[in-house]
Amino acid sequence: MIVGYGCIEEQILPYNNLKMDAGYFVECYLEPNNLYKLTATKLQPLNEDYILDYSHSFDAFIDNIELYHSLYSDTESGYIYNYGSYLRFVPKKDKVYLTLISEDQDTIKGETTVPEDIKINNFKSSDGGVQFDFLLSPNKLHNFFMVSIDSYDSDSVYRIVKLLDYSGEEELDTIFFDYSFKDDKGRTEYLDVVLRRLTQDNFKYQQSIENAKDANNDNLILPSPLAGNLKNAIGIFTCYTSDSVSVYY
Amino acid sequence: MGTVLTNTGVPVNNVQIINVANNTGTVTDSLGKFQIVASLGDILEFHHLNYQSFFLPVVNFKNDTVVLQTKDFSIEEINVSSSSSNDYSQSSLEKMNQIPSFLGEKDIVKYLSTLPGVTSLSMLDEGIYVRGGNSSQNAYLVNGVAVSDPQHIGGILSIFDPFVLSNSKFFKSGFPAQYNGSLSSYIDMSPSKYTDNSFYGELNVGFLSSSVKTRFSPDKKKKSLLNMSFRKSYFQLIADLYNSSGEESIPSYSFSDFTISYDFPINSKWKVSAFGLVTNDQLPISVGNSFSYDLKWGSFSSNIKLDGILTKQTRISTVVGFNKNESMVGVLSEVDSKTDTQTDQLSILTRLNTNISDELQLVSGVGYVQKNYKYNQESENVANQNLTNEILYPFVEGVCFMGDSYILKAGINALVYFGENTEFFLSPRFKLSSVNPNVSWWLDYANTRQFEERMNVLTVQSPVDVWVPVGQNMPASCDQFSLGTKIRMSRNVKMKAALFHKKMRRIKDFDAYNRIDINQSIDKMISGTGNARGIELDVACNTSKIYSRVNYTYSEIRNQFADINQGEYFNPQYDVRHNMLVNLSGSISEKVKVNALWTYRSGVTATVPEGVAVAKDISKGSMEYIPVYKTRYNYRLPANHRLDVNFEYIKSLKHSVIKLNAGAYNVYNQQNSTFVYVAPENKDDYFIRFRLKSRVIFPFMPYVTLTYVL
Incomplete structure (x- = not known):
């Protein structure tokens, strides 16, 4: 039997000979009828002081749309990106292509499919939870989803994100989603529910991002490299569709 | 066949010898000689009123000379001449008693981790690593056939209670031909x-x-x-x-x-x-x-x-x-x-x-x-x-x-x-x-x-x-x-x-x-x-x-x-x-x-x-x-290091014995790193730097x- 514990001190460890090849990191999430937004930076080695460096210059094209290098900011979320266009993304084909060419003539390429539209049906919410349903696609590659539920009260946000893979579903054509809040987390002033339909590449990328964060927070979780779909860079070039419901109490 | 002598070379009469593998027994004659049916690997137990009882593994069928020590010598003093072929390490309750037992539980796997060529990684990590092999490359056997995975939790406590499984042979090289299916070691x-x-x-x-x-x-x-x-x-x-x-x-x-x-x-x-x-x-x-x-x-x-x-x-x-x-x-x-x-x-x-x-x-x-x-x-x-x-x-x-x-x-x-x-x-x-x-x-x-x-x-x-x-x-x-x-x-x-x-x-x-x-x-x-x-x-x-x-x-x-x-x-x-x-x-x-x-x-x-x-x-x-x-x-x-200690107080009552074990794991509270993680921190108003920090899981624990x- 243990009758007491010693104190645990946090120690800072040396970097030793930890090295990293600082490759490119690129992210672009296309949403139908939204502006083109792309971030192209370099991975940050651990042993160097970090500064938000968005100065890397590329010739950037999505299909035949040229993106311009500047520093952009989403007013709502504060998200910063360094390549954009005044045009909005209007899907015309099944696939969309990305090309980035650096000043050193490094070429980064990516391609993505455009997922089908998604709609939240029969939405219900209460203190106890959230329920709704949505349709699956006959095309299995369009059956990857992300549900995010933000429950706001006066001084905090309770956020739930679920990644759902129904690509193996053979029998159902409609999915009933039911989430029950723990404790009193559903007692809220404002509830925001977003359902996104993801590409398979993006689904795996989101999984790997969560896994990398979890592995750093909890050392029992096996870490894994980031997934992605880019040639010559880490990151993702993808498109998602979404539907949302907001409820004020 | 064998001969039992004192450490001055005098034959010992009436030493009771039991083959614990099959419960057969015999006693020595006036010349200290005995004959008993045994197989390689069997354990012979030697008893005599005036001498320290002990167990001896059978390693050959030649005439062995066994030297008994009087009772003021501990078991490790026993000299078994011409019988040491270094086939394996034998663990027993006596040997486990020589190391501190975490939470008072003696443990076979923890004892094995103290042997040369064997290591364990942390209290959270299951099993032992033998001579550069992975911990998945060890076979745990009872009566020669495999049993289930060894651990209750991490490296804290194995499922093998030495009270019942009091004898184990640990082979880390020179495996007998009957063993196969694991690369690094066999614990039988x-x-x-x-x-x-x-x-x-x-x-x-x-x-x-x-x-x-x-x-x-x-x-x-x-x-x-x-x-x-x-x-x-x-x-x-x-x-x-x-x-x-x-x-x-x-x-x-x-x-x-x-x-x-x-x-x-x-x-x-x-x-x-x-x-x-x-x-x-x-x-x-x-x-x-x-x-x-x-x-x-x-x-x-x-x-x-x-x-x-x-x-x-x-x-x-x-x-x-x-x-x-x-x-x-x-x-x-x-x-x-x-x-x-x-x-x-x-x-x-x-x-x-x-x-x-x-x-x-x-x-x-x-x-x-x-x-x-x-x-x-x-x-x-x-x-x-x-x-x-x-x-x-x-x-x-x-x-x-x-x-x-x-x-x-x-x-x-x-x-x-x-x-x-x-x-x-x-x-x-x-x-x-x-x-x-x-x-x-x-x-x-x-x-x-x-x-x-x-x-x-x-x-x-x-x-x-x-x-x-x-x-x-x-x-x-x-x-x-x-x-x-x-x-x-x-x-x-x-x-x-x-x-x-x-x-x-x-x-x-x-x-x-x-x-x-x-x-x-x-x-x-x-x-x-x-x-x-x-x-x-x-x-x-x-x-x-x-x-x-x-x-x-x-x-x-x-x-x-x-x-x-x-x-x-x-x-x-x-x-x-x-x-x-x-x-x-x-x-x-x-x-x-x-x-x-x-x-x-x-x-x-x-x-x-x-x-x-x-x-x-x-x-x-x-x-x-x-x-x-x-x-x-x-x-x-x-690097990790720590000191574990255990005190045992034994009180004999009329028909029973009470033992009180008190001790501590990691006595001087060494902050041994079990894991490492990355944390961002502000260096000044403009810069962020990422620090490698250690997680310590097992500090001083009495x-x-x-x-x-x-």
Whole structure:
């Protein structure tokens, strides 16, 4: 039997000979009828002081749309990106292509499919939870989803994100989603529910991002490299569709 | 045949000698001579009123001289001349008593981790690492056949209760031909064979767990022996109480196990031994609001062994064993999943020991193992897989006694693997030993094969790991050489030194490093090579008052996989370069015993992110730092060291004994790094820097337990 514990001190460890090849990191999430937004930076080695460096210059094209290098900011979320266009993304084909060419003539390429539209049906919410349903696609590659539920009260946000893979579903054509809040987390002033339909590449990328964060927070979780779909860079070039419901109490 | 002498060379009459393997016995004559039927590896127990009782393994069939010491000498003083062939390390309750027992529980696996050439990584990590091999490369056997995975939780407590499994043989090289299927070591345990006919009962009471143990002979003639042990924790009650009172939570871990063995003779030539073990563990872990595990695992192991004498020169034994392991990993996170795995194993082993002549003994037999693996993962999709391993392995080994000083062993294990294609593998064994009372040496070679690998579910080896058969891949193979010597430096001091080298081919790992999709992970078993080499030194000094031991192991392990770290050589997480141990044990008085264990282990490798990306969180639209992991085992943690101590106070009552154990793990509260993680911090108004920080899991931990012995 243990009758007491010693104190645990946090120690800072040396970097030793930890090295990293600082490759490119690129992210672009296309949403139908939204502006083109792309971030192209370099991975940050651990042993160097970090500064938000968005100065890397590329010739950037999505299909035949040229993106311009500047520093952009989403007013709502504060998200910063360094390549954009005044045009909005209007899907015309099944696939969309990305090309980035650096000043050193490094070429980064990516391609993505455009997922089908998604709609939240029969939405219900209460203190106890959230329920709704949505349709699956006959095309299995369009059956990857992300549900995010933000429950706001006066001084905090309770956020739930679920990644759902129904690509193996053979029998159902409609999915009933039911989430029950723990404790009193559903007692809220404002509830925001977003359902996104993801590409398979993006689904795996989101999984790997969560896994990398979890592995750093909890050392029992096996870490894994980031997934992605880019040639010559880490990151993702993808498109998602979404539907949302907001409820004020 | 043998002779029992005092340390002054005088024959000892009326020494009672019992072969604990078959409960047969004899006494010495007036010349101290005795004759008893025994097989290699059997344990002989020597009793005499005026001398220290002790156990002696049978290592040859020559005339052995056994020297008894009077009772003021401890058991380690016994000099067994011309019998030390250094085949294996023998663990017993006496040896376990010499190291501090965490939470008062003596543990076979923890004892083995104190031997030279053997290391363990942390209190969270399951099992032991033997001479550069992975902890998945050890075979745990009872009566010669495999039993379930060894751990209750991490490296804290194994499922093997030494009260029932009081004898174990630990082979780390020069394996007998009957062993195959694991690359690095074989731990062959056997139930207690104490022949004292009186009833023995023991009740251990602690704040976190308790146990009840008993040993007695249930038949009227007192020829049979029943051992039972039941251990149960109630730490979960304290954890639940603590967790209900606040925001922070501690894991509500619980375990229980029940071990039983029963030996009974059928007649003077045949006897039956039965063994059973049932375990059950639960460990829910909550990591913040959005991530939690629910881990459950349990096992059932059983076997029944029939021993008999066919002719004057031939003994036979047959063991049939059945094991079942189940584990469940429930994950509540962004992707919820529940993964159930189950393995069933049937093992049959028949062994013949034949004394061809005084100079030659033959050990032969055949073993059969069938193991079924079932995986079921439920998330939005349900994935199932059923796989099977089946092997048949006839073996034969000759033991030749060359003159008075040399023993030559040569054998072969011919293994047939029934996979999609039936394949045939030969594993030769060889060992040459020189046996001498003062200086002995040995040289050995063994080839071993392994047909399954453990797939980690967590970053540490754990009881919920998933065993995966090699399937269409070729099995892993290991060629191991060792050269060693044992020197009696003085009456009280013995020194043992050894060199080892292992060449491992087609060892397994898994390409997909997370376990989100178990089927994908199972299908991504990859093969590589490994090299391990090292040197071991062990010096033990035993006087009547104090037992002391120092051992040091240097080892170097380099693995190479085409699919890991771009095919470059790497040091796996069990690459412990320097491992040192100092052990002191003695009696302060008749009532108070104390032992202490200081261990030093150089830093092991860990996987850390090499850099950071700033990515968009599409659920929030904001930015977040994402650690980027590119290579595995890319960072070496600082060295670990700690001191454990244990005091035992023994109070004899009229019909019973009370033992009070008090001690501490990590007495000087050394902040040993178990894990490493990355944390961003502001350097000034403009810069952010990322720090590598260590996590310390086991600081200073005192404990006390109370044992009541009937």
